[in-house]
Amino acid sequence: MRHFVAVGIWVIVLAVLTYAGINASGLATQMNPVVASTQAVSIDSLWHGEMVVLSFLFALIVAPITYSLVVFRRRKGETGEGVHFEGNTSLEIGWTVAPLVLVVVFAYWGAYSLGETRRVDPNALVINVKAQQFTWTFEYPEYGIISKELHLPVNQQVVLKMQSADVIHSFWVPEFRVKQDVVPGRVTEYRITPSLVGDYKVRCSELCGTSHAYMESPVIVNEIADYDAWIAEQKVIAEEAGKTPEGQGQLLTVKNGCVGCHSIDGTPLTGPTWLNLYGAEVELTDGTTVLADDAYIAQSILEPNAAVVKDYPSPSLMPVFALTDEDIANITAYIKTLK
Amino acid sequence: MKRFSSSALAHGLLWQLIGTLFGAGLITGIRAIMGLELTAKFFFTEPAWVLGGFIGAISFLFGSGVTSDWVKWARGIDTPEHHEEHYSGWEKFVNVSLDHKVIGIQYTIVALALICIGGTFAMIFRTELAASQLQFLTTDLNLFGQNGPQIYNTLMSLHGMIMIVSILLGISGIINYVVPLLLGAQDMAFPRLNAFSFWIAVPAAVLLLSSLVLGGFDTGWTGYPPLSSRAPVGVQMFFMGVFVAGWSSILGSLNVIVTVLRMRAKGMNAMRMPIFVWAAIATSIIAMTATQFIGLAFQLVLFQRLLGMGFFDPAKGGNPVLFQHLFWFYSHPAVYVFILPGLGVISELLPVFVRKPLFGYRWIAMSSLGIALVGFVVWAHHMFTSGMNEYLRVPFMYSTLLVAIPTGVKFFSWVATIWQGKITTPTPMLFVLGGIIVFLLGGLSGPPNATVSTDLHLHDTYFIVGHFHDTIFGGFVFPFFAALYYWFPKATGRRMNETLGKIHFWLMTPSFLIMTFGMMYVGLLGMRRRIVDYDPALGLDTSHLVLTICGFGIAISVAIFLYNFFNSIKNGEKAEGNLWNSRSPEWQVPSPMPMHNYDQPFEVVGEPYDYGLEGSQYVKFSSAPAKSKHK
Numbered sequence: 001m002r003h004f005v006a007v008g009i010w011v012i013v014l015a016v017l018t019y020a021g022i023n024a025s026g027l028a029t030q031m032n033p034v035v036a037s038t039q040a041v042s043i044d045s046l047w048h049g050e051m052v053v054l055s056f057l058f059a060l061i062v063a064p065i066t067y068s069l070v071v072f073r074r075r076k077g078e079t080g081e082g083v084h085f086e087g088n089t090s091l092e093i094g095w096t097v098a099p100l101v102l103v104v105v106f107a108y109w110g111a112y113s114l115g116e117t118r119r120v121d122p123n124a125l126v127i128n129v130k131a132q133q134f135t136w137t138f139e140y141p142e143y144g145i146i147s148k149e150l151h152l153p154v155n156q157q158v159v160l161k162m163q164s165a166d167v168i169h170s171f172w173v174p175e176f177r178v179k180q181d182v183v184p185g186r187v188t189e190y191r192i193t194p195s196l197v198g199d200y201k202v203r204c205s206e207l208c209g210t211s212h213a214y215m216e217s218p219v220i221v222n223e224i225a226d227y228d229a230w231i232a233e234q235k236v237i238a239e240e241a242g243k244t245p246e247g248q249g250q251l252l253t254v255k256n257g258c259v260g261c262h263s264i265d266g267t268p269l270t271g272p273t274w275l276n277l278y279g280a281e282v283e284l285t286d287g288t289t290v291l292a293d294d295a296y297i298a299q300s301i302l303e304p305n306a307a308v309v310k311d312y313p314s315p316s317l318m319p320v321f322a323l324t325d326e327d328i329a330n331i332t333a334y335i336k337t338l339k
Numbered sequence: 340m341k342r343f344s345s346s347a348l349a350h351g352l353l354w355q356l357i358g359t360l361f362g363a364g365l366i367t368g369i370r371a372i373m374g375l376e377l378t379a380k381f382f383f384t385e386p387a388w389v390l391g392g393f394i395g396a397i398s399f400l401f402g403s404g405v406t407s408d409w410v411k412w413a414r415g416i417d418t419p420e421h422h423e424e425h426y427s428g429w430e431k432f433v434n435v436s437l438d439h440k441v442i443g444i445q446y447t448i449v450a451l452a453l454i455c456i457g458g459t460f461a462m463i464f465r466t467e468l469a470a471s472q473l474q475f476l477t478t479d480l481n482l483f484g485q486n487g488p489q490i491y492n493t494l495m496s497l498h499g500m501i502m503i504v505s506i507l508l509g510i511s512g513i514i515n516y517v518v519p520l521l522l523g524a525q526d527m528a529f530p531r532l533n534a535f536s537f538w539i540a541v542p543a544a545v546l547l548l549s550s551l552v553l554g555g556f557d558t559g560w561t562g563y564p565p566l567s568s569r570a571p572v573g574v575q576m577f578f579m580g581v582f583v584a585g586w587s588s589i590l591g592s593l594n595v596i597v598t599v600l601r602m603r604a605k606g607m608n609a610m611r612m613p614i615f616v617w618a619a620i621a622t623s624i625i626a627m628t629a630t631q632f633i634g635l636a637f638q639l640v641l642f643q644r645l646l647g648m649g650f651f652d653p654a655k656g657g658n659p660v661l662f663q664h665l666f667w668f669y670s671h672p673a674v675y676v677f678i679l680p681g682l683g684v685i686s687e688l689l690p691v692f693v694r695k696p697l698f699g700y701r702w703i704a705m706s707s708l709g710i711a712l713v714g715f716v717v718w719a720h721h722m723f724t725s726g727m728n729e730y731l732r733v734p735f736m737y738s739t740l741l742v743a744i745p746t747g748v749k750f751f752s753w754v755a756t757i758w759q760g761k762i763t764t765p766t767p768m769l770f771v772l773g774g775i776i777v778f779l780l781g782g783l784s785g786p787p788n789a790t791v792s793t794d795l796h797l798h799d800t801y802f803i804v805g806h807f808h809d810t811i812f813g814g815f816v817f818p819f820f821a822a823l824y825y826w827f828p829k830a831t832g833r834r835m836n837e838t839l840g841k842i843h844f845w846l847m848t849p850s851f852l853i854m855t856f857g858m859m860y861v862g863l864l865g866m867r868r869r870i871v872d873y874d875p876a877l878g879l880d881t882s883h884l885v886l887t888i889c890g891f892g893i894a895i896s897v898a899i900f901l902y903n904f905f906n907s908i909k910n911g912e913k914a915e916g917n918l919w920n921s922r923s924p925e926w927q928v929p930s931p932m933p934m935h936n937y938d939q940p941f942e943v944v945g946e947p948y949d950y951g952l953e954g955s956q957y958v959k960f961s962s963a964p965a966k967s968k969h970k
Contacts, residue, residue: 043795072760080761088755111733118729184565186653209492
């Protein structure tokens with residue numbers, strides 16, 4: 001009997017210590033990154049409930065084992081065997097039924113919490129998201145804006161309609177807690193209500209190829225006023241750009257995600273940079289060189305494998321883009337300006 | 340050297356090479372006639388490599404001689420029922436043997452070799468991850484036609500699959516060696532099929548590793564299309580490697596089931612079987628019925644790439660999510676294939692070292708079957724964020740949480756077994772206890788992934804990586820080491836060095852615990868899986884450095900183990916008797932085990948684990964076991 005009392009106390013002490021340890025590392029009441037969405041609140045509260053119960057279960061198993069290892073160890077010179085008992089049906093039934101109750105409770109809680117994260121606001125702002133190796137592009141259909149940054153108004157539900165151009169990607173902002181895969185051939189939905197103004201990042205969390213690690217884009221939660229200002233500014237930029245061929249070209253390179261792999265400032269990315277490209281001599285994988293003129297740029301867009309630049313993977317990683325001659329002329333005009 | 344070059348292994352490998360060249364040449368010839376391209380980046384074209392790889396694997400089997408008895412029968416030539424051993428020493432293990440003990444050791448050695456390869460891969464990319472930014476796997480690196488991040492992806496993917504194959508071979512090793520001994524059988528039910536199951540795993544491992552030099556593959560071990568349908572040709576070698584290794588698993592488990600059903604000693608009814616046999620049965624049922632699905636899933640992608648069939652290509656009406664269902668329908672039950680034998684080892688060894696009966700034998704036996712059955716209906720919990728039907732997530736959450744119940748029965752029963760024992764802690768017992776604690780951590784880190792809403796955060800982060808390393812180390816690696824330390828004297832007549840064994844344990848356990856806690860920690864803070872580089876702004880550099888140091892701690896401890904293992908075969912302290920004072924039948928005869936196992940048959944006359952009950956006996960030999968003739 002005294003063993004049971006002693007081990008009972010030890011279970012409680014260890015459970016408290018375990019929870020305190022998790023809490024000390026900042027992971028008990030929330031999954032650590034700041035809470036930046038209303039959905040995260042219900043997710044974190046389920047997490048906290050699990051940490052409490054799991055700390056207890058951990059102690060429930062580890063405490064009697066450690067206690068036994070100390071108290072029931074074979075001492076020097078001691079002979080003989082352990083106490084002979086083979087089982088106890090009521091105990092077995094007990095520790096089958098008690099966890100069953102826990103399972104039902106947590107499954108209910110889990111389903112409830114899932115429901116909370118999926119709660120629909122009919123006035124949600126719709127934003128189209130396009131994922132492709134290795135960029136995110138955001139389109140605000142109401143305003144005709146295309147952006148490489150996702151700007152969201154605080155305390156307003158948004159629904160992202162996500163599509164992939166190539167392989168599976170996954171949209172995850174750790175501060176929002178929620179994650180949703182983007183699957184080719186269908187539109188998946190990501191519903192979130194940002195609750196904290198700040199700069200975050202969407203991080204692609206489904207392995208999508210060589211530069212998967214770098215498939216990150218800024219997610220900026222603004223006050224309503226700042227958000228409206230940004231929208232207005234972007235609308236002007238889009239309108240201005242639409243007036244010239246190079247402006248339209250620039251919009252096309254954002255919309256199609258070109259600049260995810262081709263930098264405009266000389267930074268090495270997945271593909272060759274466009275800085276000082278036009279008119280330069282380009283060395284190819286087969287050892288020849290070619291002049292980067294209109295024809296070369298058009299060929300590179302329509303047949304990425306025809307002439308792969310030296311030191312870049314062959315066959316090329318670049319998808320084929322179905323662009324019109326006018327689009328290509330505009331993009332070429334834009335590339336010409338990058339000096 | 341000459342003795343090696345004339346071995347079945349060397350012949351097999353040579354024939355695999357010849358077969359590969361023949362198959363690839365055949366396709367290249369046909370392409371020449373059709374006027375198609377003859378070479379590609381990695382010399383042969385993709386169809387040539389695929390047929391070459393396939394014919395190479397078959398050639399290995401014929402070349403090694405493992406099929407020669409079947410060929411003879413087909414030609415109407417009789418062969419002796421029992422093969423006499425022609426070889427001694429290490430040569431036994433590189434030639435075809437029908438003895439289940441030799442095959443068990445062959446499996447174990449290959450498993451250890453693969454653990455070393457997979458572990459080396461892990462150390463390479465773990466070093467890369469020690470700090471943010473790219474250290475040595477840089478974009479201007481060019482190795483086997485891959486740049487640094489691509490090499491990272493290949494190594495990370497191969498680490499996963501090589502370790503999985505090594506686990507499958509490791510459990511086959513233990514099951515093959517131990518189960519017939521526990522049953523009192525002379526051998527497995529189908530000795531030739533048993534040899535075949537082992538030998539087919541060798542070309543599979545070669546195929547898998549060949550993907551490294553054929554452009555690698557950047558898909559992870561899961562190989563999700565469309566990424567895998569665009570990956571370099573290496574991914575085809577990976578698919579074929581898994582496909583061929585699957586045969587080993589399916590045929591091996593068939594053999595185990597028949598052996599247990601048909602070859603038990605007199606008096607050994609279901610509830611008097613050693614508990615490890617129950618685990619072997621449960622794991623074999625899963626392996627025999629589920630393995631087909633991963634083979635099928637990968638085969639469909641292989642055909643999609645080769646023949647343009649759009650199974651998973653949305654542009655052709657295919658569905659990428661379908662692949663995930665097929666894949667996980669095997670790959671979730673597969674993790675129970677990995678852990679059930681390990682949990683069986685824990686249940687088998689605990690009574691020996693606490694000198695008490697196994698608490699709730701029937702409940703533990705049934706819980707193995709329970710885990711196996713529930714394991715079949717939980718697969719979609721890997722797909723909570725995949726875009727499958729939203730409402731399906733709830734029933735899969737329930738079924739997943741249900742796994743806690745049979746697993747809980749095991750834990751509580753182990754605790755009750757330890758309670759009021761007379762506990763000693765030699766090396767095998769240390770690994771048993773380590774296995775229980777580590778597996779407990781794996782189990783407890785499971786529910787947050789099972790409840791859908793928390794999983795939306797945790798999915799595809801390092802939290803998952805920490806969780807499954809806990810389950811696999813607790814469910815397989817620790818018990819596997821326990822089993823090796825425990826049955827090593829049975830196989831060799833010598834024991835492994837205790838001091839080195841304890842150093843192995845006390846270096847590996849803390850390193851591992853810190854490593855997996857660290858993985859879960861960085862995962863919660865925003866560290867994604869399968870990335871070569873991480874955002875320095877996340878502030879994870881210090882944690883990752885600690886993770887890498889702990890990773891090397893584990894590597895060093897395994898190196899100590901390997902030295903101890905191979906050194907003790909010749910130089911270990913002699914241990915020919917019942918070293919652990921066990922009631923199990925294999926320990927009632929001298930070590931090493933005689934060639935055809937028991938010279939005298941035994942009868943089961945009592946309960947297997949009645950430690951501490953005066954005068955009770957588990958097995959009775961029909962007369963006193965004669966000293967082994969085959970020394």
